[in-house]
Amino acid sequence: MFGYYVKLAFKSIKKNPLLSFLMVFAIALGIGASMTTITVNYLMSANPIPDKSEQLFYVQVDSWDPHNAFNDESGDPPNQLTWTDANSLFDAQKAVKQVVMAKSGGIVVPEDKNINPFEVSIRLSTADFFPMFDTPFLFGSGWDMAVDNKLEQVVVLTKKINDKIFGGENSVGRNVTLAGQNFKVVGVLDTWEPVPKFYDVNNGAFDEVEEVFLPFKLKETLELPSWGNVNCWKSPDGEGFKAFLRSECINFQMWVQLDNREQQSDYLMFLDNYVSEQKSLGRFPRPMNNKVSDVMTWMENQQVVEDDAKMMMWMSFMFLIVCLLNTVGLLLAKFIGKSSEIGLRRAIGASKGQVFQQHIIESATIGLLGGIAGLLLALLGLKGIESLYGDFVKNLISLDFTMAATGLLIALLSSVLAGLYPTWRACNIQPATQLKSQ
Amino acid sequence: MLELGPIFRALLRNKIGAILIAVQIAFTMAIIVNAVFIIYDRSQQTKRPSGIDEANTFYINSSGFGDDFDIKGTITRDLEAIRALPGVIDAVQINAIPISGSGWSMGLQTEAGAEHDGQGVAVYMVDEHGIKALDLELLAGENFAKSDIRWRGPAGSKWPAKVIVTEAMAKRLFPELSYSEAVGKTVYINNDEPMIITGIIDKLQAPWVGWDNLDNAMLSPEKMEFQSTRYLIRTVPGMRDQLMKTVEELLAENKSRVIDGMRSIDYVRERSYRGNTAMIKILTTVIVTLTVVTSLGIVGLASFSVNRRKKQIGIRRALGATKASILRYFMVENFLISASGVVLGAALTIALNMLLVSALSIPPLDWFYIPAGMLVLCLVGQAAVFGPAKKATEIAPATATRTV
8 A cells, every 4th residue: 555655656746846845945945954953963972982972181270360260151260271281180080091281383395305394283192192182003103101201302203194204104203393293103194084074163263173193292491382271360480481481371281080979070070179289389279169061061162062063053053943844834735726626536445544545644644755855955954054154064974874864754744744734634625515516 | 984883893802814924024023123223333333444445455575585585675776666666646654544454553652650550552653655555634734754763673662752643632642632732742552652733634444344443553754674564555446456466476586475364445345344245235135025924914815814704705895895895904904903013013122132232233223113023014014915905805795695
């Protein structure tokens, strides 16, 4: 019966091409608009590291101004750490794994004189960055913990930079001149594009990963510049790079891995103890306010999903509602227009249930056609978003299988929903009255 | 005259179709009115002038490398060479570019001490050429003298003795004084470092276009002894693109540095406001498609109801109704539906706006958008129904006699 009803549905769709086209078109537009915005929101709010997001925590301590909270509205502690705190907390090694980091930059002078010197962005980090965030390696690996404290000059390159300097060869063991210094390559990352770039959302949550990785503590010895946001509530005591590092300016981030609740509460206790100790040294003038947030909590706290994206999603849902109302109206018109046909079917023995099935299947067929067309429109919509916003959304516009399936499901469900009332009306057509007027 | 009574009673016999159209009109209105309002709001934001000569200005970055890179000498020579180029009005070393998205902010306060609140201000470090290069107008006081300019070290944290602020900033600091009276006043940076206001400039925006204090800016008289620096260059009209090439080649002659990131201010503006431009385009598309969908829906349902009532229309015509009165019937019917739709729509519009205001940073709607939206949606309904209604008038009176 099902196959027969599908056949009937296509017949009916063909019989009234304009009306059918209008319905499919309306559903396609609604689904297209919704899927475009849902995809952008879905990717913006995606979990960038699903296996570990509940074990990785961002660390905040309140080192801010006694007279003004860092964030008046939420009362949250500062979103970054001072150099002093980043180093002390790292050196304590109280978590299972921990990484402190910052953004910097420098000039690379390739050995090959045919390649002009160029500027790269640098992620300063500690050894655990690579195992904590599961970064994929093409060649070699990250550095080990000893390197961090021995201030060894090693570097991990991204694939892009390795391609540029070494033509994509295995460069482990070779040297790179960066920021006027010699660095030994220990590893080359494979393509790695976490969306959002969760480990540091301060400088653009959808930015690209930095181009090279260096040990964090080299910042002090090599006086590497501070890229990314620097915030100070009071200016450094004295002039010069050292004074800046000793100041209350924040430019550094820290993540820790804590595997269970006990470790979490232990770590918070450790933070409180650390702050109390600093208070006795005259720092941390504000009330105790330390926080660790897991990945998704931190993404939410930092409002990684753009307001504009949310607004567009809500509007596209309303758009879908309009399109569905439209479809309900048109289906109603269509089914009632078929009254005499339905009357005939009923008179020669079709039950109400069968008429119901037939018309629900017709609605669903229209929904599916609309859904498929809608997915194509969504692809077009995402292309449009890319051309309007540029690089920023590069990682936010791929329609994956889950999203495509969701789109079709929404189309199917909403068209069946839209078809319910018209179908019900169609079932209740009295065979007698219809046959009489023939 | 308008036969409201019969039309209304006929509508009641086919409630669902009418309700569907009314609700559809209501949702359409809620989306369209909010969209138009957001478009207006965003386009106003995008149009705000930055205060500089945007069409004829560009900037370029220079990053020296190696230990023996002569920072001061390079900067001095670069500026001399660029300023000497024909077609360059002026050039200046600067720490940040207006409306570019990245820069440096500080707080200025009128009383010293950490317990007093400061006014956020964008800091532009420039020498005495700053005012001309940025195309600023000095409203009061005077420009920096060459002797006022000092070198700021790579991690310097102290501030010079003089400062020039924008008119907006002067008003923020001294709300009770006119801007010219602010000249000579002392303000404090970093809680307690005094700076004397020596000049007031007309308008200069901060680097962050989304910032509430966008018009708060100050000029600090200094050159920067930084490995990485940037120059802002203003040219005579029409010479910008040509000079961009010339300047890039000129600076690239020095091989111990990297020259990159050369951009025109036009590009900077396009990039900074890209989100707004995109939003405007997207919402415009939404408005157009939504209007089309709703109109087609009305056309579809009206055609259907005309078809269904062929016989009745024929009878009315046979009994003496003119074409005009048939047309009027459908137009009035649609108007009744649209009118109830837009009343519901007004409520939905306000609800959607309240949602947007509370959850996102969208300002509340101006009241006149609502009646305007109601009017427009009614007109759309009338336009959509006109086709099917016109068709209804073509039904011949003879139809009445056929199938009975």
